[in-house]
Amino acid sequence: MAAGGLEAELIxxxxxxxxxxxxxxxxxxxxxxxxxIALLVAGFVASLAGVEIGIELTHDVILLVLLPPLLFEGAAxxxxxxxxxxxxxILPIAVVGLLISTVLVGFAVHAALGFPLLxxxxxxxxxxxxxxxxxxxxxxxxxxxxRLAVLVEGESLLNDGVGVVxxxxxxxxxxxxxxxxxxxxxxxxxxxxxxxAIASLGGAVxxxxxxxxxxxxxxxxxxxxxxxxLTIVLAYGSFLLAEHYLHVSGVIATVVAGLFMGHxxxxxxxxxxxKVSVFSAWETxxxxxxxxxxxxxxVQTPLGQIIEVGHLLAxxxxxxxxxxxxxxxxxxxxxxxxxxxxxxxxxxxVLVWSGLHASIxxxxxxxxxxxxxxRTELRTMTFGIAAFSLVVQxxxxxxxxxxxxxxxxxxxERLYQLLIAxxxxxxxxxxxxxxxRERNRISESVYERFSAEYTAERDDLNEAIxxxxxxxxxxxxxxxxxxxxxxxxxxxxxxxDAEYDGLVTTDVAEDLLGEVNLKLDRVRRGETTVTTDVExxxxxxxxxxxxxxxxxxEE
Numbered sequence: 001m002a003a004g005g006l007e008a009e010l011i012x013x014x015x016x017x018x019x020x021x022x023x024x025x026x027x028x029x030x031x032x033x034x035x036x037i038a039l040l041v042a043g044f045v046a047s048l049a050g051v052e053i054g055i056e057l058t059h060d061v062i063l064l065v066l067l068p069p070l071l072f073e074g075a076a077x078x079x080x081x082x083x084x085x086x087x088x089x090i091l092p093i094a095v096v097g098l099l100i101s102t103v104l105v106g107f108a109v110h111a112a113l114g115f116p117l118l119x120x121x122x123x124x125x126x127x128x129x130x131x132x133x134x135x136x137x138x139x140x141x142x143x144x145x146x147r148l149a150v151l152v153e154g155e156s157l158l159n160d161g162v163g164v165v166x167x168x169x170x171x172x173x174x175x176x177x178x179x180x181x182x183x184x185x186x187x188x189x190x191x192x193x194x195x196x197a198i199a200s201l202g203g204a205v206x207x208x209x210x211x212x213x214x215x216x217x218x219x220x221x222x223x224x225x226x227x228x229x230l231t232i233v234l235a236y237g238s239f240l241l242a243e244h245y246l247h248v249s250g251v252i253a254t255v256v257a258g259l260f261m262g263h264x265x266x267x268x269x270x271x272x273x274x275k276v277s278v279f280s281a282w283e284t285x286x287x288x289x290x291x292x293x294x295x296x297x298x299v300q301t302p303l304g305q306i307i308e309v310g311h312l313l314a315x316x317x318x319x320x321x322x323x324x325x326x327x328x329x330x331x332x333x334x335x336x337x338x339x340x341x342x343x344x345x346x347x348x349x350v351l352v353w354s355g356l357h358a359s360i361x362x363x364x365x366x367x368x369x370x371x372x373x374x375r376t377e378l379r380t381m382t383f384g385i386a387a388f389s390l391v392v393q394x395x396x397x398x399x400x401x402x403x404x405x406x407x408x409x410x411x412x413e414r415l416y417q418l419l420i421a422x423x424x425x426x427x428x429x430x431x432x433x434x435x436x437r438e439r440n441r442i443s444e445s446v447y448e449r450f451s452a453e454y455t456a457e458r459d460d461l462n463e464a465i466x467x468x469x470x471x472x473x474x475x476x477x478x479x480x481x482x483x484x485x486x487x488x489x490x491x492x493x494x495x496x497d498a499e500y501d502g503l504v505t506t507d508v509a510e511d512l513l514g515e516v517n518l519k520l521d522r523v524r525r526g527e528t529t530v531t532t533d534v535e536x537x538x539x540x541x542x543x544x545x546x547x548x549x550x551x552x553x554e555e
Contacts, residue, residue, distance in 0.1 A: 017291065017292075019042060019046070020039060020291045020292075020295055023035070023038050023039055023042045023295075026038070034394060035291075036290055036291075036294045036390075037294075037390055037395060039291060039294040039295040039298065040294045040295070040297060040298040040387070040390050040391065041298065041391065042295060042298060043294070043295045043296065043297060043298015043299040043300075043301065044298045044301060044303065044387075045298075046298065046299050047298065047299050047301060047303055048303060056300075057293075057297065057362070058366055059363050059366040062359055062362065062363035062366070063243075063363050063367075064239075064240075066289050066292070066293055066359070067239075067251070067360070067363065068235045068236050068239045068250075068254050069232075069235055069236075069282070069286060069289050070286055070290065070359070071157070071160070071235075071239075071254040071255050071258060072231070072235035072254050072255075072257065072261075072282070073258070073282040073283065073285065073286040074153060074157060074255075074258070074286070075157055075254070075255045075257075075258025075262060076231075076258040076259070076261050076262030076279070076282060077279065077282075077283075078150070078153060078154070078157070078258075078259060078262060079146070079150060080259065080262065080263040081485065081486075081489050082146065082147065082150045083150055083154050085341075085520075086150055086151060086154065086341075087154070088335065088339065089331075089332065089335045089339070089343065090150075090151060090154035090155055090158060091158065092331045092334075092335065093151075093155050093159075093327070093331055093332070093351075094155045094156075094157075094158035094159040094162065095158065095159070095162050096327075096331060097155075097159075097324075097327035097328060098128060098129075098159045098162050098163055098166070098327070099166070100326070100327040100331075101128050101323040101324050101326070102124040102125050102128060102323075103121070103124075104124075104322075104327070105120075105123075105124035105127075105128065105319055105320055105323035106120045106122075106124040106125075107120070107121075108322075108323065109123055109124065109316060109319060112315050112319065113315065113316065115374065116180075116373070117180040117183075118170065118173060118174050118178065118179075118183075119174065119374055119378070121170055121183075122167065122170045122171060122174055123316075123378055123381070123382075124320075124323070125167040125170055126163075126167050126361055126365060126378070126382060127320060127357055127361045127381075127382050127386075128163055128320070128323070128324070128357070128361075129156075129159055129160045129163035129164070129360040129361060129364075130152075130155065130159060130160070130355045130356060130357060131156060131356050131357060131358035131359055131360065132152045132155075132156040132354070132356070139152070147347075148347055148350060148406065151343070151347070151351060152351065152354050155351075155355075157255050157259075158252075158255070160251050160360050161200065161203060161249045161251035161252035161255060162200060164249065164360065164364070165195075165199045165200055165249050165252075166196060168199075169195050169196055169199075173192075174372075174373070175369075199247075199248045199249045199252075200249055200252055201248075202246060202248030202249065203249030203250065203251065203253040203256070204249075204252050204253070205248075206238060206242040206248060206253040206256075207238050207242070207252065207253035207254060207255065207256030207257040207259075207260070208256050208260060210234055210237060210238040210241065210253070210257050211234060211238070211257040211258075211259075211260030211261055211265070212260065214230050214231070214233070214261070214265075215260065215261065215264060215265050215269050217230060218230060218265060218270065219269045222271055222274070224271075224273055224274040224276075224277035224278065225277070227269075227270065227277075227278055228277060228281045231261060234261065235254055235257065235258070238250070238253040238254050238256075238257040239251070239253060239254045242254075266279075271432075271435065272428045272432045272435070273432045273435070275428075276428065293358075294358075294390075297358070297359075297362060297383075297386070301383050301386075301387055302379075302380055302383060305380040306380055306383060306384040306387070309377055309380050309381060309384070312377065312381060313380075313381055313384040313385070313388075316381055316384075316385060317384075317385055317388050320357075320385055321352070324352055324355050328351050329348055332348050332351070340521075346404040346406055347406065349400065349404060350397070350401060350404065350406060353393055353400055354393070354397055355389070355393075356389040356390055356394055357382075357385055357386045357389045357390075358389070358390055361382050361385070361386055362382060362386055365378060365379045365382035412468065412471075412475065413475065415468065416468055416469075416472075416475050416479075419461055419464055419465050422461060423458065423462065423465065426454050426457055426458045426461065427458065429450075429454050430451065430455065430458065433447055433454070434447075480528060480530075481523055481528060484523050484528060484529065484530065485520065485523045488516055488519055488523065488529075492513060492516045492517075495509055495512045495513055495516065496509070496513075511542070515542060
């Protein structure tokens with residue numbers, strides 16, 4: 001008896017994950033290949049073999065079901081301090097760079113391929129948003145610098161939202177029957193700019209408001225399962241509220257909500273047990289969603305149609321790469337003129353090549369309505385560019401980073417990371433055990449057994465770390481700067497809390513925050529603000545001088 005309805009769909013889903021499991025086992029045992037790219041290739045093979053699955057990857061499935069958890073998890077796990085430090089670079093690349101690339105690629109496609117100008121610009125806006133999943137996994141594996149990963153992920157988080165807004169605006173122009181002259185009309189152009197700004201800023205406000213509302217609820221809770229549910233509600237709720245009820249950017253709303261929860265929510269609204277549960281759940285969820293997306297994209301990629309439009313696809317790939325390069329290099333070079341933390345040319349090369357295109361472009365392409373001009377060509381070319389970027393660019397990034405000398409993590413640095421990560425996990429376990437004992441969730445005897453075992457492990461870890469740092473002084477210097485940066489972040493948060501609670505006025509808080517930011521700038525340049533001499537300060541705060549003026553301290 002043939003299965004039907006929900007039963008058939010369930011069988012299709014199980015089939016997808018059986019294939020994914022087989023691919024994962026094959027990759028782990030036989031080849032060094034990013035898991036997501038291996039899934040995509042497996043999907044291509046299945047497509048060529050004529051294998052079909054009953055699951056259709058549609059515009060709504062990607063944007064409403066699959067995209068929110070990926071955006072939220074990516075934002076929530078972003079190093080907020082590193083993201084904020086490089087925001088003056090990330091923001092121009094993600095926003096101005098995307099707009100520049102859209103214009104350049106659009107005009108080039110119009111000139112080279114003969115597409116109508118508005119359709120060419122629409123194609124550019126559709127295909128340029130980036131997806132860093134495969135690249136970030138590879139960066140972690142090869143030990144690429146943390147800053148490179150922050151730049152790539154930060155750009156993707158912001159330009160996805162801006163790209164969707166620009167695409168939606170251009171789609172409305174095309175469907176309204178507008179001519180290219182509309183882009184030269186100052187009034188019409190100002191209206192387009194205003195629509196983009198309102199959608200982007202509105203999405204940010206929705207995400208911040210929703211994130212704060214859920215944060216206030218979580219502050220008064222200590223139930224990790226409920227808090228996992230609340231974060232799921234936040235991810236999907238912020239997207240739907242923004243996109244379908246307020247008609248602003250749902251992508252930006254979800255990203256901002258994730259950034260807020262991953263930073264302030266992690267610090268002040270989650271116990272150690274809750275942090276582990278929430279972020280482990282989101283990591284697993286994002287992995288499952290990516291598994292589904294990449295395999296199904298591979299199966300549904302129209303390889304035959306891609307070959308048919310090869311004469312259009314080949315120049316389009318070159319145009320997209322050149323358009324991205326034409327925005328990245330000038331903007332980063334300009335940023336380097338005004339910032340002490342320069343981005344070297346080698347890193348700029350990797351930024352250009354690591355701009356992979358996947359879920360967002362494909363979702364936008366699938367959303368083109370029936371009867372839309374050049375619909376088949378636009379969809380097929382988008383799938384083709386996504387396939388090229390994921391397979392060709394994704395598989396050659398390792399060679400590029402090796403050739404440029406970017407992946408430079410040493411064995412001792414890897415060992416240090418291992419020891420530090422384990423020590424952090426042990427500290428969390430000890431803290432969680434103490435919390436369970438205080439709430440009478442475990443008996444005193446059980447707590448003592450846990451405490452004795454993990455305390456002994458912590459002592460061994462601390463001894464191993466101390467010996468490693470003594471043997472490799474550069475690691476000690478790195479640890480000091482990382483620790484100093486984190487302590488200064490806590491110092492800044494404490495000042496902000498004092499201001500919010502009304503303990504200090506805004507002008508006093510700004511004076512104190514200014515000094516903390518100066519110290520953070522020194523730390524980012526590799527300079528410490530503390531000394532080994534307990535009698536001497538590496539940085540003298542202004543409060544000491546004021547206290548001396550009032551006779552509270554000796555000269």
